[in-house]
Amino acid sequence: xxxxxxxxxxxxxxxxxxxxxxxxxxxxxxxxxxxxxxxxxxxxxxxxxxxxxxxxxxxxxxxxxxxxxxxxxxxxxxxxxxxxxxxxxxxxxxxxxxxxxxxxxxxxxxxxxxxxxxxxxxxxxxxxxxxxxxxxxxxxxxxxxxxxxxxxxxxxxxxxxxxxxxxxxxxxxxxxxxxxxxxxxxxxxxxxxxxxxxxxxxxxxxxxxxxxxxxxxxxxxxxxxxxxxxxxxxxxxxxxxxxxxxxxxxxxxxxxxxxxxxxxxxxxxxxxxxxxxxxxxxxxxxxxxxxxxxxxxxxxxxxxxxxxxxxxxxxxxxxxxxxxxxxxxxxxxxxxxxxxxxxxxxxxxxxxxxxxxxxxxxxxxxxxxxxxxxxxxxxxxxxxxxxxxxxxxxxxxxxxxxxxxxxxxxxxxxxxxxxxxxxxxxxxxxxxxxxxxxxxxxxxxxxxxxxxxxxxxxxxxxxxxxxxxxxxxxxxxxxxxxxxxxxxxxxxxxxxxxxxxxxxxxxxxxxxxxxxxxxxxx
Numbered sequence: 001x002x003x004x005x006x007x008x009x010x011x012x013x014x015x016x017x018x019x020x021x022x023x024x025x026x027x028x029x030x031x032x033x034x035x036x037x038x039x040x041x042x043x044x045x046x047x048x049x050x051x052x053x054x055x056x057x058x059x060x061x062x063x064x065x066x067x068x069x070x071x072x073x074x075x076x077x078x079x080x081x082x083x084x085x086x087x088x089x090x091x092x093x094x095x096x097x098x099x100x101x102x103x104x105x106x107x108x109x110x111x112x113x114x115x116x117x118x119x120x121x122x123x124x125x126x127x128x129x130x131x132x133x134x135x136x137x138x139x140x141x142x143x144x145x146x147x148x149x150x151x152x153x154x155x156x157x158x159x160x161x162x163x164x165x166x167x168x169x170x171x172x173x174x175x176x177x178x179x180x181x182x183x184x185x186x187x188x189x190x191x192x193x194x195x196x197x198x199x200x201x202x203x204x205x206x207x208x209x210x211x212x213x214x215x216x217x218x219x220x221x222x223x224x225x226x227x228x229x230x231x232x233x234x235x236x237x238x239x240x241x242x243x244x245x246x247x248x249x250x251x252x253x254x255x256x257x258x259x260x261x262x263x264x265x266x267x268x269x270x271x272x273x274x275x276x277x278x279x280x281x282x283x284x285x286x287x288x289x290x291x292x293x294x295x296x297x298x299x300x301x302x303x304x305x306x307x308x309x310x311x312x313x314x315x316x317x318x319x320x321x322x323x324x325x326x327x328x329x330x331x332x333x334x335x336x337x338x339x340x341x342x343x344x345x346x347x348x349x350x351x352x353x354x355x356x357x358x359x360x361x362x363x364x365x366x367x368x369x370x371x372x373x374x375x376x377x378x379x380x381x382x383x384x385x386x387x388x389x390x391x392x393x394x395x396x397x398x399x400x401x402x403x404x405x406x407x408x409x410x411x412x413x414x415x416x417x418x419x420x421x422x423x424x425x426x427x428x429x430x431x432x433x434x435x436x437x438x439x440x441x442x443x444x445x446x447x448x449x450x451x452x453x454x455x456x457x458x459x460x461x462x463x464x465x466x467x468x469x470x471x472x473x474x475x476x477x478x479x480x481x482x483x484x485x486x487x488x489x490x491x492x493x494x495x496x497x498x499x500x501x502x503x504x505x506x507x508x509x510x511x512x513x514x515x516x517x518x519x520x521x522x
Contacts (some may be wrong), residue, residue, distance in 0.1 A: 011036045012037050018339055018343050025344040026344070027056075039058065039061070040062045041060070093119040109145055112146065125147075146354075156213075158350075171402075200231070200284050205287065207239045214289075220395060226495075229256060231259075236263070236266060255491075256467070275303060284311075357394040360397070364513055397517070423452060475487065475491060489502075
């Protein structure tokens with residue numbers, strides 16, 4: 001008889017320390033999951049008892065060596081075609097790819113399913129997308145699979161940047177300047193907002209494997225200024241060689257970020273000299289990124305002499321509580337790096353982000369349809385690139401909302417939602433008035449933004465953020481939209497070009513829609 005599972009059924013292929021941490025966190029969550037674990041090799045009685053105690057169903061099954069009949073029988077027993085989540089969590093990229101292939105051969109999904117594949121290689125996701133694209137021809141239901149590649153490094157940086165919208169978080173000084181602006185200005189301008197919000201400048205101590213995912217996420221999530229790129233100053237003994245190699249492989253990222261590498265031994269007196277030279281260009285926040293926790297603590301003591309009040313994040317992979325070792329009165333310091341804080345529903349499964357991304361996609365479609373621009377694709381019909389783009393937009397929504405809150409101090413989110421809804425109604429009247437008169441609509445759209453400088457700023461910001469997210473995926477400007485060649489004709493940094501000669505092709509109305517979709521109830 002087939003097992004009965006809830007709608008929150010998570011099937012995991014292979015175990016690791018990361019997977020064990022995820023299982024523990026999910027079973028301690030209020031919204032529990034039904035969890036099934038499929039292992040190629042037998043486990044000890046001790047492990048078996050632990051899983052049984054946690055009510056985790058364990059199946060010892062080598063999918064690579066099994067025959068079609070046995071695989072089909074297992075999948076029926078698991079009700080795998082209705083699983084909400086499938087995770088390929090082995091430590092080997094190739095093993096996960098093999099398990100993915102052998103699973104997909106027999107899948108006929110009946111519901112939308114998130115599939116997570118642990119991989120460090122940048123090539124594996126491309127192989128997976130090609131394989132899945134071919135398999136969909138035979139089984140169209142595979143379109144319901146939402147493929148998400150992950151690894152510990154990306155999850156760590158995602159968690160690290162998760163509080164950017166917090167008034168007391170990593171961007172607190174930028175948001176503070178906006179609040180001060182709201183006290184002195186009765187009428188905003190785009191230039192004034194941009195001038196006051198200032199630039200984001202992160203100081204990184206330690207050049208290592210966390211840099212690449214940090215830069216990728218920051219390119220999207222720290223976009224707050226129109227005129228200035230987020231700057232990274234990266235210090236370590238071989239920082240210049242490290243960054244030179246990174247940029248060689250990721251040249252397009254320079255469209256989104258300014259990166260300065262400073263080669264200096266973090267244990268030498270030269271570090272103090274380099275830090276003293278930065279006092280006129282103070283960092284927004286400081287990250288201590290070395291895997292060596294003791295070195296991070298030693299570097300913190302030096303940095304504090306020059307930048308005590310700046311928000312800081314210190315990497316701790318030791319598993320030891322650092323509370324007694326940290327300087328007292330250091331409210332600005334966050335510790336990150338433990339597996340437990342990332343292998344959970346919000347970071348690893350990123351349930352909230354996916355809900356927001358799908359809701360954003362629906363909002364875009366609804367608004368686009370209501371404005372006569374045509375209805376876009378539903379979520380499972382989107383390409384992987386467009387899904388990633390929607391997630392990036394949803395990720396940045398919290399930053400946009402934080403900017404608007406600081407420009408309207410004292411307003412509740414419900415009141416801000418009413419303000420935005422009112423502006424949307426005004427905009428719909430413009431669309432209704434001009435209909436097929438494209439030139440008239442173009443002029444009216446421009447006037448609408450001019451009369452609403454906050455919406456103007458947010459529209460420009462969304463276009464810059466979109467550009468930055470595509471730069472982070474190594475896209476470049478090209479006359480043709482081509483995801484394989486990674487080119488796009490709207491990767492144009494000059495907003496005036498977007499609003500004029502590229503208006504028809506790039507439709508900046510979509511940039512405005514990102515603001516109209518804010519402050520929606522969960």
